[in-house]
Amino acid sequence: GAVVSQHPSRVICKSGTSVKIECRSLDFQATTMFWYRQFPKQSLMLMATSNEGSKATYEQGVEKDKFLINHASLTLSTLTVTSAHPEDSSFYICSARDRRNEKLFFGSGTQLSVL
């Protein structure tokens, strides 16, 4: 199946710092990527839809100035958590949909811990 690469896999940072997470589709072009967040023992929560060459679409309740998304190419989307705080600690997962078969593939996720 298609591969989506996500880095880093784990980040520990101090409160107030910014953290950038990269998501790459390795063997297909992804005009759209999706960013999810998941708290322990809870379901996936869609944060935003990242569109190549245009602004991201954020879900209700997700602060666009806090979670900056850039989708500069057909294979790369980045999520920057700005001025992270302990309540931002979560598992962040990117995903991309292969338009050849409509299947959605997930990156390996980034565990963010803000101290």
Add this chain to the structure above:
Amino acid sequence: QKEVEQNSGPLSVPEGAIASLNCTYSDRVSQSFFWYRQYSGKSPELIMSIYSNGDKEDGRFTAQLNKASQYVSLLIRDSQPSDSATYLCADARGSGNTPLVFGKGTRLSVIA
């Protein structure tokens, strides 16, 4: 709000048995359906997709789709302890620029 519903479980089955996971969806325009497996602390992994009514088999997994009843299921034959995970059902309601709609997942526990 169009939903995808799953029983949260846990569903416990003995090793070697058939595990049956069920999912219902409310949007009749949904055309494509997916089953993902998620281990604790890991991201979801696609295990099956199904687009047409009927059964689709892949190894020990069989996906079943009934569009008239708006029902999707996943059967796991010869369940193994390594199958213990949360299984997520999802449907696609549009083209590649729309997100899948996920159920909350069913936790499966296979007892050795």
